[in-house]
Amino acid sequence: MTDATVTQPAAPGGAPKKTSLLKLDQRTRRRNAAEKRFKIYGMIAVGIGLVFLVALLSAIIVNGTNAFTQTFVTMNVTLNEDVLDKNGNRNPADIKKVSTFGYAPLINSALENKVESLGIETLLEDGGDMRAIMSASAAAQLRDYVLGNPDQIGETIEFRFLASSRVDGYLKGRVTRESIARDRNISSAHLLLIDDLKELGVVERVFNWGFITGTDASEARPEQAGIGASMIGSFFMMLVVLCLSLPIGVAASIYLEEFAPQNRFTDIIEVNISNLAAVPSIVFGILGLAAFIQFAHLPQSAPLVGGLVLTLMTLPTIIISTRASLKSVPQSIRDAALGVGASKMQSVFHHVLPLAMPGILTGTIIGLAQALGETAPLLLIGMVGFIASEYPNGIQEGFLDPNSAMPAQIFEWAKRADPAYYERAWGGIIILLLFLMTMNLIAILLRRRFERRW
Amino acid sequence: MSSFWLFLIIVSLAVIGFFVGTSRAMSVASGDKRKLHSLPSYYGSNIAIFTIVPSFLLLVIWMLAQPLIVSSSVRSHIPADTIDPGSTIGLVMSDVQRLANGLDVAVSQGFMTEEDARSVQAGSSDIRARLGQAGVVLGSSVRPEVLQAAQEYRTMTSTGDMLRAIFVIGIALAGFAYAFRKTSVTFRARNTVEKTIYTLLLGAASIAILTTVGIVLSLIFTTGEFFSIQACLSEVDNYEQTHLAALRAADMNLQNCPLGNVALLDQMTSVTGETFSVTTGDYLSAFADFFFGTTWSPSFGGGSELGILPLLWGTFYISVIALLVAVPIGLFAAIYLSEYASSPVRAFAKPMLEVLAGIPTIVYGLFALLTVGPLLVSAFGDDGALGLNWMQGGTAVMTAGLVMGIMLIPFVSSLSDDIINAVPQAMRDGSLGLGATHSETIRQVVLPAALPGIVGAILLAASRAIGETMIVVLGAGAAARLSMNPFDAMTTVTAKIVSQLTGDADFSSPEALVAFALGMTLFVITLGLNVFALYIVRKYREQYE
Structure with missing residues (x-):
């Protein structure tokens, strides 16, 4: 309508209004601004939609990728014959009698030996105290191995156990020294020990196949749960x-x-x-x-x-x-x-x-x-x-x-x-x-x- | 013979029938296909159909009818006086069924011979211990009449199973023979086969009706049960108040609904002199309590208040917030993409927005719970960035509403996009030709023309918002309250359906049954919105040539 304003007939009894094609009048400017605003609203709406999509996807990726790595502790466990097979005749029924509680001391001593042999100074007294860095599933894993390979009793074998979920969280930044202040499951002494073990490569984060192939676990063992x-x-x-x-x-x-x-x-x-x-x-x-x-x-x-x-x-x-x-x-x-x-x-x-x-x-x-x-x-x-x-x-x-x-x-x-x-x-x-x-x-x-x- | 094997036998008979029929057709035509009315394979299919269809129908009907007939016959043999006061015949029957199943398990695992299971007496040997060996746990000691009924149940079931096998296979063979005899040069096999296929297609299409009928029936029956229990409980209250002294004197304490317990009802009548009966008024007060009650406090011990208003308010509030987010963004995005955007932008942005629609709602729920909730708390909560202290926890109406809004953006935008594109180009050209700017054309020509469709789209989005479950279960909180503050935790109809039915509640308690009444309300509301949306679109749609 900018063109129409030029040829406006002169109002009767008044001087003809002087307008120019090259100069936008106020009304045109207002309409053009409205046009631009409307278009910008549309752009903003599309933009917000895309921002939401990006926010959603990045929240998923940032929070989710950590689930695909898991912390493991590597150590040598001596499969002590006195504990696992008292009769010494490798009878599967005898070996089965030893519950996972029976395997816990083996892991404790293995952990203690590992720490001692590496010469790490720690405030923790013995393997029993250090156990908090290990997953509760370690004993079951050990037991399954022994039941499957009874001939290995008496040997010393290298195992890779799951670390507890607190340790895993510490390496992933989810658990900090402040956040564990009231946590009864782990103390800062454990975290110091973990720092040292990580330096030496005993504790490491690797890709977690268990998450993809594993089954669900009880509430206390998130490190073991899989989909x-x-x-x-x-x-x-x-x-x-x-x-x-x-x-x-x-x-x-x-x-x-x-x-x-x-x-x-x-x-x-x-x-x-x-x-x-x-x-x-x-x-x-x-x-x-x-x-x-x-x-x-x-x-x-x-x-x-x-x-x-x-x-x-x-x-x-x-x-x-x-x-x-x-x-x-x-x-x-x-x-x-x-x-x-x-x-x-x-x-x-x-x-x-x-x-x-x-x-x-x-x-x-x-x-x-x-x-x-x-x-x-x-x-x-x-x-x-x-x-x-x-x-x-x-x-x-x-x-x-x-x-x-x-x-x-x-x-x-x-x-x-x-x-x-x-x-x-x-x-x-x-x-x-x-x-x-x-x-x-x-x-x-x-x-x-x-x-x-x- | 189990129904699975029976089914396999019928199917293999039908397969044999197909080949027999095909070769029979060829032989009656003495090897010349052209003499037959239909292709030989149609004769084969005809035999297969006659073998499988009637026998399969019989099998299904038998499987549905037999348990009903057996249990009603066994039920009529249980003497009424052996039922404890406080127990019902239904409970005794479930005991009988459990015991009969237990005997079956014991026999199949070899802990009992078939002879033993039939003749064992409750007194002579400890049946509980013997079933325990087979891993069957029975609650209480087995009474002789229950054991007798269970044995009768087993005998009848096994006779029934045998008869079933005989009849079903007999019908299958009869069908086979009939179709085989009918195979001749002039027999119109194709017509029969095509008619059967037509019926199958019709049956498949009717599943939609069956589903709706199933939904409506399951909702109506359970909702009816809920209201009759509530009405009975409200009558119990009345009754107790009118006859408080007499009941106290007789040391009677009514808690549950006494209907169905004849002994208790007789006792009540004799104590108070008034017969206990549920009236229409009780039903009305039960309806009023449910639909107009402002308190939602289910307690599984009894004495719960189940008013739907707080839940409806939460549902409404969250949906409104979701629509306030989704409608402007979705509508403007649709306008921009269909009227302004260059085609590369459109080709990129439209599918990207539609990705939002393909993401499962559980993902949005987690996003609300773990990302948006904490973010809102850090802005509006205690010690938040804005120092407002409006928000107590991450789960709130705002959290769920915002995230649900995000979910609905593509829903609104793609529906509106279609509708805007359906407005004919000539109308735009006319407006632009008169000198209107692009935005004036959209606001004054395109949108009014598209308005009915857009209103319909918004109504559909509202119905989606009301029926959405996972986002509110995770993001909205569990407290049922009537509050204006959008940063309060509230709950919705769908969230309460989930929480009432996923607990350990007994399915016959009013606290669990109320979920079906909630489901009924939800179904009616969303169905109403959908029908209304379709009506608006049909009624006000401009027809363009």
């Missing part, structure tokens, strides 16, 4: 979801897209599907609890039940995306098939479905990714609070025995008050996100590679 067992639980759940939701979803979509007559029943199905897509996930958990556990008496915390609940939850997503890809197959394909004498069913199953398959698979993978990260319904069917301390023994146990799932395990760790568990929770999130990223990447690649534009 492996719940990964298996998630795997079995996803298997159930895939085997049920893909065929059912595809069948339902084919019916609605290709066969359904225009009637009230079809309308009801359509309305139901769009409503189910918007029902909060926790309501599906309530359904699972009432229908599968209380009514059908399926086992609590079992991946089978989790998979059933997640199937019901992801079905609408899969149906919606499958219908979209069926719709994108041009009508001429169907007409051609019918024209050469195929039945309606044959035209759909032999021609339309194969052409729509890449789109269907993409939608299914995205639905699976959504199901993999879902937590709330799993809480209600008892997947939290269960300590997944063992791997399932077989395929049937994998489906039916209580287990946890990755997001449920992360939630469980987040509820435990120990900061060492928070670190595990962040680490678990990194693994979960890696899985989700891989699945989404596969979906994107599938779409790029096979998608056809008609």
